[in-house]
Amino acid sequence: MTHPATLRIARRRGKMNTSRRGRAWSVLLDGINVGSIVNEQTLDLSMEPGRHTLRLRSTRYLLSPEQSFDAFDDQTLGYVCEPRSLSPIIFTRWLVWLLISMVNHNLWISLQPDDNLSVDPTYESARTRSITPSHSRADETAPPAAAVLVHDTRAAPVAHVAAAGSTTEFALEVKDLSKRFGERTAFSEVSFNVGYGEVFGFLGPNGAGKTTTVRTLGTLIAPTSGSALVAGIPLSPENGVEIRQRIAIMPESPGLYLRLSVAENLKYFAGLYGLHHAEKRIDDALAAVNLLDRASDLCGGLSKGLRQRVGLARTLLSDPAIMFLDEPTAGLDPVASLEVHNLIIGLRQKGVTIFLTTHRLDEAEKLCDRVAIMNTKLRTVGRPSELRDQLFSRSLVVRTLATLRDPKELFSRIPAIDDWRVDDSGAYVLTVSDPKVAAPEIARALVGDGADILFIGESQHSLEDVYLELIADDVQVRRS
C-alpha cells in the first residue's frame, strides 16, 4: 500500500518590482494543470510516489522552468519559485525577446528545491538504500493520476485569488457584469453565483444576451463593467489564458474542421490545451459520447447530431472545471437530444460544473439545478420549483362529473379556498395556501353537496409558465 507524497511550492515576490499579488503562474505537475500560484502563496499538492515533473508557466514571462524529481511514500518535497532578478533581460522587448523565447525555455522563473524544508527521514534512508519508485515502468506511458490540492496557504490574504477548488465557494461568481456594443446593451448588471458541481441553466429569448454572457465569461469578449471570478480566477485580459485552461466552451455550432477526422480534430484541441498522453483522453472522450467507432471518419461526413457529439467530446478533453454549453441540443432530433441529456446527467453525477444556455424550457427543467432567466437584465435566479412558488400561488384543480349547482356558494363556505375560477376545460381551479390542508376539506364539501368527483389534484406550473410570466411583458413592450 502506497502513501501519497506531498509537494510544497512556495512563491516569493522576488527582487523584481512586481505587484503585491503578481500574475498567477500555472502549476503543471506531469503536464497537468493542477492550480495556480501568486506572490507569497504556498501550495501543498498530494501525489502518488514515483517520478514526476514540475513546471511553472506564466502568461507574462516568456519561459518556464521544468524540474524532475522522485517522490517516495510519505515524503514532503519543497520548491521555491520567484521571478529571476536579471531585470535588464526581463525588460528587453521586441525582436530580441522573440528570438530568445524561440531558443531557450528556462530563463525567467527561478524554480529551486527548498533547502529550508526539513526532509522526511524515511526519504533519506530510502535514498541511501536506492529504493525504486513504487510505480512500474509499464505505468510510465500511462497518464499519471492528477495531483490533489491538499492545502493552500498565503502569507497575506488576497481577495479573489485562489487555486482551483481550494478556497472559493463558487465555480462562477458574477457581480454587476455589463456589456455594451456602442449604443446597444447586450446585457446589463448581471449578478449570480454558480456552485461547483451544479448544472446552471441560462434562459432567455433571442437577443437576451445569453451567448454574449457566455463569451464574456469565456474571455472572448471584454466586459464593459462589473467583475467575475471564473474557476476562482478574476476575469481580466491578463488572466485570459489561465481561465481558458480551466474551462471548456461548446458554441452553438461545434465548429469542426471538416477535412479532418474526428480523432484529428480532438488531437488538435488536445494539443491546444497542452495535454500529454492525449490518445487515451481522446478515446475516453469519444467513448463518453459513443463515438469511438467513428474516430477515423472525416467530420465533413457526419450528421449534425454526430458533429454536436464530437463538439461535446472536445469539451471533455481538458477535464475542465466549468463547461459552458451553448444550446447543446440545437437542431437535434429527440433521440439525439436524449443522448446529450443523458451525457449531461452523467457529468452532473461526476460533479462537473455545467453552465447551460438553452431555449428549451423542458430541457432546463429536466437538467438544471438552478436556472437564471434573463432578457438583457437578469429577471430571476433560483430552482425551478422555487421560482414557481414565488411567481404563482398554489392551486387545486377539481373536475366533477357534472357542473356544480352553485359553486360560488359552495366554495365560499370553505375557508381554505382563497379564490376560484373555471378554466377552459370546465375544471374548477381553486387558489389555496396549503393544498394538503385544503384538499380534504374541499373533497368533503363536494361529497356533502352531492357532487361526483372525477379528479382533485394540485396544479403544477411549468418552467414555461414562469418564463412566460417574466418575459411576456418585455415582448409586449417590444411589439408595441
Place this chain on the structure above:
Amino acid sequence: MMGLDATRVRAVIRKELTDYRRKRSIVVTMIVMPLLFLVEPIVAIFVAPPTEPPPAMDKFVVLPLLYMLLIAVIMPSTLAAYTVVGEREQGTLEPTLTTPLSEQEFILGKSAAVLIPSVALCYAVYGVFLLAVEASAKRAVAAAVFHDRPTLLALFVFAPLVAGWAVVVGLAVSVRATEVRVAQQLGTLASLPMIVVIILLISGVIHPTFVAAAEYAVGILVADLLMLRIVARMFNRERLVTGAKATR
C-alpha cells in the same frame, strides 16, 4: 510579450498542414504555380548564347535566377490571407479562440504553417531548375549559372525572408478583413512592395552590392519580425468573434 508554448504552436502547424494536404485545390495551386514560374527562367537559360563573354553572360543568368524569387512572394500570400478570415467564415475560429492558445501562438503557428511549405517548395523548384541546367544547358551557360554563387546564395537566403513578408502581411490583412475574397486580393496587393523591389532588381534598376544585399536581408528580417508583433497586437478576439470593434 506573453509566453509561448511550443506544444500549442506545433498543434496549430500540424493541423494546418494536414488541412492543406487534404484540399486538392491548395495542393494543385502550390505545385502548379511554382512550375509556371519556372518556364521563363528555363527558356532564358536555354536560349542564352553560349559565346557571350562573362560580363554579358551575367544578364542571361542573373535575371532568370532573380525572377524565381517571385515564387517566394506570390505563393504564400493567398494562403496567408485565408488563414484567419477563412476560419471565421467556416465557423472554426471561435472554438479555437476558447482554448488557452494565445494570440502570439496562434499567429506564429499560422505563419509557420504557411511559410514552411512555401519555402520548401521554393527550394525544391530552385533545385529542379539547377538540375535542369546541369543536365541540359550548354556548358558555358551552365558554368556561368553555377559560377554565379552570390546570386544563388541570394536566392536561398532571400526566399524565406520575402516569403515571410508575404505571410505576415497576408495574416495582417486576414485578421482585419471580413471576407475571404477581399482578404486574398488585399493580401496580394500588400505583397506589392516586395514584388516591385524584385522587378527593379531583375530589370537592372537596382544593382545591389554584397554589403547592400546583406543590409537588405537584415532589413527584411527586422521588418518581418516587427510585422509579426504588430499582427499579434492587431489580433482581437472580440472583433473576430463578434465582428464589432472592441469596446470597453
